[in-house]
Each structure stands twice: as C-alpha cells, then as structure tokens.
Amino acid sequence: MSDSPTPVPRRNWLLRLLQWSIAASVAAIFYPVVRFLWPRPATVSGAAEVTAPFTVEELKARYARGEVPPPFNFDNKPCLVVLLPDGEIRAFNAICTHVACTVAFRLDKKDIFCNCHNGVYDLNGQPVSGPPPRPLQAYKVIRRRLPNGQEEIVVSRTA
Amino acid sequence: MSHAPLESALPAMPPGSRWKTFLDERLGLDALAQLAEKKRVPVHRATVFYFLGGMALFLFGIQVVTGILLSLYYKPSPDQAFESVRAIMTEVEFGWLIRSIHSWSANLLIGVLYLHLLTTFIVRAYRRPREFTWITGLVLLALFLAFGFSGYLLPWNQLAFFATKVGTDIAGGVPLVGKYMLLLARSGEEVTGDTLARFYSLHVVILPLVTLAVLGVHLYLVQKHGMSIPHPVIRRYGGEEKVPSIPFVPHFLLRDMVGWYVALGLLAVLAALFPWELGVKADPFGSAPEAIRPEWYFLFMFATLEQTPSHVFGLENKQAVVLFFSLVGLVVLLVPFLDRAAAWGGPRRVLSFLATWAVCAFVVQTGVGLGLLDFHLGTSVATSGIAAVVLAAGYVAYCRFAGREQCS
Numbered sequence: 001m002s003d004s005p006t007p008v009p010r011r012n013w014l015l016r017l018l019q020w021s022i023a024a025s026v027a028a029i030f031y032p033v034v035r036f037l038w039p040r041p042a043t044v045s046g047a048a049e050v051t052a053p054f055t056v057e058e059l060k061a062r063y064a065r066g067e068v069p070p071p072f073n074f075d076n077k078p079c080l081v082v083l084l085p086d087g088e089i090r091a092f093n094a095i096c097t098h099v100a101c102t103v104a105f106r107l108d109k110k111d112i113f114c115n116c117h118n119g120v121y122d123l124n125g126q127p128v129s130g131p132p133p134r135p136l137q138a139y140k141v142i143r144r145r146l147p148n149g150q151e152e153i154v155v156s157r158t159a
Numbered sequence: 160m161s162h163a164p165l166e167s168a169l170p171a172m173p174p175g176s177r178w179k180t181f182l183d184e185r186l187g188l189d190a191l192a193q194l195a196e197k198k199r200v201p202v203h204r205a206t207v208f209y210f211l212g213g214m215a216l217f218l219f220g221i222q223v224v225t226g227i228l229l230s231l232y233y234k235p236s237p238d239q240a241f242e243s244v245r246a247i248m249t250e251v252e253f254g255w256l257i258r259s260i261h262s263w264s265a266n267l268l269i270g271v272l273y274l275h276l277l278t279t280f281i282v283r284a285y286r287r288p289r290e291f292t293w294i295t296g297l298v299l300l301a302l303f304l305a306f307g308f309s310g311y312l313l314p315w316n317q318l319a320f321f322a323t324k325v326g327t328d329i330a331g332g333v334p335l336v337g338k339y340m341l342l343l344a345r346s347g348e349e350v351t352g353d354t355l356a357r358f359y360s361l362h363v364v365i366l367p368l369v370t371l372a373v374l375g376v377h378l379y380l381v382q383k384h385g386m387s388i389p390h391p392v393i394r395r396y397g398g399e400e401k402v403p404s405i406p407f408v409p410h411f412l413l414r415d416m417v418g419w420y421v422a423l424g425l426l427a428v429l430a431a432l433f434p435w436e437l438g439v440k441a442d443p444f445g446s447a448p449e450a451i452r453p454e455w456y457f458l459f460m461f462a463t464l465e466q467t468p469s470h471v472f473g474l475e476n477k478q479a480v481v482l483f484f485s486l487v488g489l490v491v492l493l494v495p496f497l498d499r500a501a502a503w504g505g506p507r508r509v510l511s512f513l514a515t516w517a518v519c520a521f522v523v524q525t526g527v528g529l530g531l532l533d534f535h536l537g538t539s540v541a542t543s544g545i546a547a548v549v550l551a552a553g554y555v556a557y558c559r560f561a562g563r564e565q566c567s
Contacts, residue, residue, distance in 0.1 A: 025420070032253035036228055040250050 049156035240315035259430035284387035286501035316438035332477030390504030458528030519543035
C-alpha cells in the first residue's frame, strides 16, 4: 500500500478539458464585448475638395472690419483659410502639430496662433515659437470666378 | 543547495505566500477568508430555493455590464434616441447581441425575483429575525419593476411612448398627490423629450444608486442571519444545528456558478433566436398601436385595469385599481408581522390561502392580458378563487392521506 498518490491520467485529462472550457467561455464572452467597444466605421466620408463658405471679396471685407472667419469643415478636419496682404490665399489643416488644438489666424500680428499652449506659426505654416514640432499641413487653393463676379475659394488636398 | 539568506529565513513559505502576507497585512484578507469559510448552506428539500437570490444577483450583474455597454452608443434625446438604438442594432458590431441580452435578462430577472418572493413566502424565511430582509427584498422588487418601466421608454418607439403615457397616467390616479406625481414623472403635462431625459437619468443614475444601497443592506442581512431553514426540516432533524450543511465556498458557490453559466447560455440563445424588436419611431400625435400591451410582468395590472368598470364605489377606474394594488402591496410588505405563528412554526392557513389565490389570480390575469382568456373581472376573481380552493383542498388531502409530517 502506497500513501503517495500516483497521477491519474484520466483526471488530468478532465481537468485540462475544464480549463480549456473555461478559457473558451471567457473568450466567447470577451470577443463580442471588445468588438462592440471598437468604434463603428465613420459614416461621413472625407471629401476630396470643399468650397469655402466665403468668397475672396467677403474675406477681404471681413478683414477690413477686423473679423477673422473661423475654420470650416474639410475632410472632417478644421480648415483655416488666410488671405495674405499681397492677395495670395493659403489654406491649412488648422490642427496644431503640438497636441491637436485648433489654431487661429491673428489679423493684428499676422501669424497663426494656438491658444492652448502659445504655439506660433508664420503664414507659411512654419512653427516660429512655442511647442509645435512640425509645420501645419498645407492644402491646395484654387480660385474660381463666379457668375456674379466674385471669386470662390476651393480647397483640396495637395496631391 | 545555496539559497539566498532571505529565502532560507522563511523556510515554511511556499512561493507566492510572501505576496499573500504583504496583501493580508494591508487589506485584511484573512478576515474575509475566515468569513467565507464560516458561511455554510443547509442541505434539505428546499435547498434549491437558495439559488434564486444568487441567480437574481447574477442577472443584475449582466444588466449592469450590458447597460454600461449600451450607454456608450445610446443618445437620450427624442431626435436621436430611436436612431441610436437602431444603430446599435444594425451598425455596431454585436450591438444586437448586447441589447437583446439586456432586454431578455431584464425579463428573466423580474421572473426570478417573482419566484424568489414566492419561495421565500412558502418556506416562511421572513420570520423573526429576518423581517427586514423581506422588506428590503420587496423594495428591491419595486426598484427592478421601476428599472423595467423606465428602460422601456428609452428606445423611443411607438410602443414605449404609449406604455409610458399610460403608466404615468395611472400614477396620476393616486388619490390627492396623483396629479403632482404625474407632473413630476413626465416633467410636464405630456410625454416629451424632458420625460425621456428624466427616465434616462432614473434608469442609469438614480435607480442604480438606490438599488446598490438597498441591495447592500439586503445582502448584509442575509450574511448576518445566515440561511433560513424551514420549520418542518428543523423538526425532522431535531434542531437547527443538526441539519446537514455544505460550505458556501467553494461547494455552494460552484453550484451557483453552474446555474449562472446555464443562464448565460440561455440568454445567448434567446438573444440569437429572438433578437429584441425595435418597432417604429414614436409619433406623439399618432394613434396607439394595435394590440398594445405592457411587458408580461405588468400584464396582471393591465388586465385588471381593462376589466374594472369606469366607476367603482365612487372612485374612478384607475383610482380604484391603484388603491387596490397599493393595499395588496401593503399586505405583502406586512406578511412577516401578520404571520404570528411563523416564529414557532404554527399553522398559516389564511395567509397561505390568500397567497395561493393571489398566484392563481396573477396567472389568470396574465392570461387575460395576453388575450388568451376573455374574462370579466368577476369571472377572473371566481376562477382564481376556485383554483385556489382546489389547490388548498388538494394540499390538505395530500397531507392527510400521504401522512407527510412536513405539512403543519
């Protein structure tokens, strides 16, 4: 008669089966939960180009009144349009390259400024001072003459 | 063997036990372990009833988890509620599964609670010193019915809209304060977006907080008093301490978990085969949809409301029905104090008969609510009364002739 128990293979097999069943059950519970938590595919598709909600003439008039129009939606991101003193128009992805606040054009200082952490860009979108590590993403701008004589601003991604 | 000095200083400790000591010193795990070791569950004919409370707790856990998941996509506004639930059902991966499990589990939970109440009544587990366990249990049942009622509106479909309109209107039938209760429940004269916001807050903030508090008291009382053993069982073994028992951890808990596992499987099957419907979006100026009826657990009240004439003893229909069910609720709440003989295991004839009648009436009225029985109120009362008499007579005859000593 021996006191030391010898391993019982059948019991081990049952234990292994139980362990795998528990693991499979846990997986079966967590899989749908994780898939549920995962974001849905975006329902709004990004546009290839967009027309600014103001014409060149309107932009000039607003600058003359000391107003700067806020960024508008292009490709689900804010798009900042700036009219330079020489009449050139530039467009940028207004998301600051530091930590993704939305920047603003400062009419008085002639620069692009991020209110969140005092990042400053010049009108080429290059970082001048403060924390931003990279230039702003620039967009392509096309001016299109309208029947009423004004020019509309069409922004598209640079190829 | 060349062990490091520290390890040789702790020869008796198996690996990992230093962590155990570290945690125990700081968290007092030993006290918890002792508590778990001490808890035992009696084994007898009615032991199966002990599983219902744990089952309700498990289903409540399912509700909490699936409810939190649904709240990640749900938007409580009349413009978006229906669309967001539709998106959960069609766009979000496994959204149909989570929502269907939430709805099915809610229904199973109410069913388990009804059974828990009934079995607790049958074995007289409410007797001294467990009166407050009974009362907190009934409060929990009321809270879960409120969960069911408030959650029903959230998808903002036509059925939900009218169920809420009718339900809150009935609350308006409460004498004196009814008018103010209605305004408070609806946040205005009509069911609007404000009502939806109010019900949402009730469903996901107010009721969960209150429920957790009351549930805490209920579970504390269950731990404090231990499991109640029915009188016939105590008599048969000649003393409460002589009744055989098993440890709660792990023996009873493992049996609990088998039940929970089966419940989870059942929920998955129900959700997959019968996904919960969404219906059509609520139109506040549309007519009530055909064959509109509440969830099964409210059907007995709905049927009674339909059968009751427009005026009873000078009271309006809904006032009389509200008054009647309030009185029934009050009697149920006071059962531990009405059953004077419970403490020594004496007979409980009147209450047992009334309860049998109530259960028969519940079944009959649910049948009426489903449209299976075409009964007037008097027919319902008589049918359930006769059924109760037959059941009671059958029970008495069974005890007399079978000579079961359990029948007191």
